[in-house]
Amino acid sequence: MKKTLISTIACITVMTAVLQAGAAEKLTLMLDWFPNVDHLPIYVAREKEYFEKAGLDVKIMSPSDTSDSLKLAMAQTVDLAVGYQPQTIMAAAEGLNPRVVGRLVEHPLTTLLYMKDKDISSPKDLEGKKIGYTVPGMMDLLMAAFAKRNGIESYEAINVGFTIIPALVSGKVSAVMGPFKTYEVVEMEHQGIEAEYFELEKYGIPDYDELIFLASPQTVEKRERAITAFSDAVQKGIDFARANPEEALELYFKALPEADRRMETDAFEATLPYFAKNQENDRSRWETFADFALEAGLIEKAVDISPLLTR
Template sequence: MKRILFALILFTGLAWNGPLWAETPLTLMLDWFPNVDHLPIYVAQEKGFFDEQGLAVEILSPSDTADALKLAAAGKVDLAVSYEPQTVMAAARGIDVRVVGRLIEHPLTTLLYLKSSGFTKPADLSGKTIGYTVPGLMDVLMDAFAKVNGIENYRLVNVGFSIVPALSAGRVDAVMGPFKTYETVTMAAEGLEAGFFELEKWGIPDYDELVFICGAETLSREKKRITAFVKAVARGIEVIEASPEAALAAYFQAVPDADRKVETAAFRLTRPYYAKRQVCDPERWQTFADFALKHGLIERPVAVAPLLPALDAD
């Protein structure tokens, strides 16, 4: 009887508590405040794809635009949304990070300005004040972009999250870092017409705009849960492809304070860029890393293969 009673208590406890993974949430820090760039994550959350993988996921917003990679590399959060250029730069500094999946598979970053400024080519920004969004990334990327495109004697200013106010108030003439699928829409909502230079059309190699990263130690410890997370996000992207309106509705349910008009317009522009596969292309990453070395984004060569572990999550 004691054995039967113990078995019943054990079974009840397991049935009540569910998967052991769910007891400790997997922490994910975004690169920015929640927006439609992150929509596949919220679809996975709202549609129960994380639950089906036995995961509880805690989604965090950064207090500063440079926080996510730093905290993930230090093991303070399990995962972070980061950028391919930022990841390559971190690797060049000896920071032991790993790329475990993709969110946006082509560049969205632009050098953004008010169309009324009349700029027609990047060199028109010589002698101007240029803002940037992510310290240690967009300022460095701006320097490389300037070298490639002949922008001289410019002054850099960190504008952080305050992109549109900095432009509309005339504090800066342009900003490096805004997305062509998002800030252009927020500007339009305020009656401002955006102009922008797309990086990949002005000398910067194609790259993965948003990726999921973690520290090397975290991956070693949490590989199963991280693989499960990436699989759930991939399913979220499948929902976007099959039922975009349902995906957007799930996002608004998860982020009820979002501006529906702005986010809906941004979603239509962003939808073609969500990653079709979670596996990164090593050749494309190496091309960017070699460009980064040549143009001074990094000071020493980076072999990208160790950054891109195989997770079997695609």
């Protein structure tokens, strides 16, 4: 009798586990770039089972092109995308109506990057030069606004996509708009290349959230509970990383064993202070950037940011 009871309890336990596993809600997430420490809290959330405990099964994917993530989210090919605040405002001005469902990095990391000893000391020194950009439809427009604000009257814009450092080293371009001061600058240092850069927020571009999570209006309507659970789990990943940086980094390397351990350790140290402190959007900052975008010619019509922000 006792043996039968134990067997019955064991079967129930196994069945419960199977049912719970089967009940996990699947979400697909498209990154903005190849996986790197900018995305570390997402991987921490997965490795610490924050997603699983929230009833989620999150599939993380990398884009084949730098402008893919927003487009795929809006087409509902993926549920969520890592994107950028400027890109979101530009998309809204074009009538795409993306929804901001969470935050990852809460201040600008983007720079106008160039190599040291190239006779560049001020933005005006880029007059007439070839300037690369990383994300079509955003970084080229941001470069145009930067040029307008800093008196650069002519330059040639070239899409370099992911090939930032090769484009600089080969002389294909004199500078690139889009690299992060916490990543590509560190990567160049590890390659023995001295880098210099202009921080956008110090040259006329307002403060903004560098990395955010986006979804289509239809996906938000259908998957609101899962999306909220996702962003809350990511915030737990951020909080864990801030409190336990060494352990968080090891979890990241466990998830991505092919990562350059030495370089990404330094990049993580530089990035950690910029991760979002919470998942609440600062509406005043969004309004300030939207006003700037209109004035600077990034967008052709005013954007009401209220429908964009879900939190």
